[in-house]
Amino acid sequence: MLAPEVKMTLKEINDYIQSKGALGAGNLIIAIHVLYMDTKMLDVEMIVPINKPVASAENFNFLPVFEIKNCVMAHFEGTPYLLPNFYTEMHRWTENNGLKIKQPFYIVFTKEPDEIWGCDSIEADIYVNTH
Helix, strand or coil: CCHHHHHHHHHHHHHHHHHCCCCECCCCEEEEEEEECCCCEEEEEEECCECCCCCCCCCCCCCCCCCCCCEEEEEEEECHHHHHHHHHHHHHHHHHCCCCEEEEEEEEEEECCCCCCCCCCEEEEEEEEEC
16 A cells, blocks of 8 residues: 555545544554565555444444554654564564564554655554564
């Protein structure tokens, strides 16, 4: 997904949430399920915490609870273009500590970026599922 597509989808999600009388209630979370390093493409899922339940829509699935369990977390600050290197370091650390990574990776933005994947700097906690 390219930055304009991500921004458009996030706007559609937020418009739908607001049309149902709900509001955002937390930081944006992006789950990265697959990294295609050769094409620099991502398979992403956007998770927007909200203040009350809403019905699922054709394009959006709403879950009553979202939990991240059994993971390694590290804080990232910098350009999003360095995230692949950061993931590599997290992968190396988990393997060196006897853990196995399973997808997805979760990016929880601790400071809202001006533009997703097109900004100069982001601040986020990165969670890596392990088993």
